[in-house]
Amino acid sequence: MNLSKLILTTTLITLISCKQNLKTHDIAVKATIENKVLKESKVVIHKDFASKHVDARNVEVFLPTGYDEAKEDKYKVLYMHDGQNVFNPKTSYTGVDWGVDEAIDSLLKLKEIKNTIVVAAWNNGPKRFPEYMPKAPANVSETPEAKKGLKDYAGVEKLYSDKYLKFLVEELKPFIDKTYHVSSKTEDTAIMGSSMGGLISLYAICKYPDVFGAAGCVSTHWPVPILGEAYIQTLPAMLPDPKTHKIYFDFGTETLDAQYEPHQIKVDQMMIEKGYTKGENSITKKFEGAAHNEKSWNARIHIPLVFLLK
Numbered sequence: 001m002n003l004s005k006l007i008l009t010t011t012l013i014t015l016i017s018c019k020q021n022l023k024t025h026d027i028a029v030k031a032t033i034e035n036k037v038l039k040e041s042k043v044v045i046h047k048d049f050a051s052k053h054v055d056a057r058n059v060e061v062f063l064p065t066g067y068d069e070a071k072e073d074k075y076k077v078l079y080m081h082d083g084q085n086v087f088n089p090k091t092s093y094t095g096v097d098w099g100v101d102e103a104i105d106s107l108l109k110l111k112e113i114k115n116t117i118v119v120a121a122w123n124n125g126p127k128r129f130p131e132y133m134p135k136a137p138a139n140v141s142e143t144p145e146a147k148k149g150l151k152d153y154a155g156v157e158k159l160y161s162d163k164y165l166k167f168l169v170e171e172l173k174p175f176i177d178k179t180y181h182v183s184s185k186t187e188d189t190a191i192m193g194s195s196m197g198g199l200i201s202l203y204a205i206c207k208y209p210d211v212f213g214a215a216g217c218v219s220t221h222w223p224v225p226i227l228g229e230a231y232i233q234t235l236p237a238m239l240p241d242p243k244t245h246k247i248y249f250d251f252g253t254e255t256l257d258a259q260y261e262p263h264q265i266k267v268d269q270m271m272i273e274k275g276y277t278k279g280e281n282s283i284t285k286k287f288e289g290a291a292h293n294e295k296s297w298n299a300r301i302h303i304p305l306v307f308l309l310k
Helices: 008-018 024-031 100-109 125-132 144-154 161-179 196-207 227-232 255-259 261-274 294-300 302-309
Strands: 042-049 057-063 076-080 116-121 189-194 214-218 246-252 282-287
Touching: 057 100, 076 161, 076 302, 100 116, 100 302, 116 161, 125 144, 125 161, 125 196, 161 196, 189 196, 189 302, 196 214, 196 246, 214 302, 227 261, 246 255, 246 261, 246 302, 255 261, 261 282, 282 294, 294 302
Parallel strands: 076 116, 076 189, 189 214, 214 246, 246 282
Antiparallel strands: 042 057, 057 116
């Protein structure tokens, strides 16, 4: 696995070229991601993790530098989707990974976040969309029009997101809780993804508020024909208690991300009406010039990590 990353100069050039509105503190944190192999951290790969709900898939677990099962305090857990894109550029869709391993190690060194391991389940290729698209409201996804759209786009006529979440909650999480030195508490369990992974992360915290205490929704792909707007309309009734949960959103202004702002504004208003307070238990960030790709998400990954894991 290639764990080398660009240091301060390249990071600042990237940030300036993308014209992303990062605060001075955020830039300083990003700049500390060092250009060296992380000798003490490691990624454990559980190949073809079996499930009775969905197809088997690889699951990668990042154990940060200093991971110690003898520690009195157990580690937080961050679950991520599209696992092949999270740690390794060789398996990533675009040849650029999120750099979550390096970011976690650096943020821990700076004491910006609590001790955390990252569990990254790979997506399932052709079934990625039906696994990540929230099945809410269920009746909308069962209409002939929706089924035809699903068939044309993904080759299936139904959504598997409820089954995918059962895989995470009923199979993967118990395994992680048993195998690693982690806390099983809601407040210590977060979930995050980008694009469709942002949608399923929000769906997860709404559907399982007793399991997930925080959700990171990066470049959330709201404008799904028929299903997207229908799902947004379920949020006022489905959003978890703001007293015990927090949710992060962001979006760029280029490529697919250029479509997201009107939808995000609507969702942000729903969050406020639910009782969420910006900057405390919810946050939405706009990144000028940022596109819909791993390069852009890598450049700002430290921001949701700090919000979710501090």
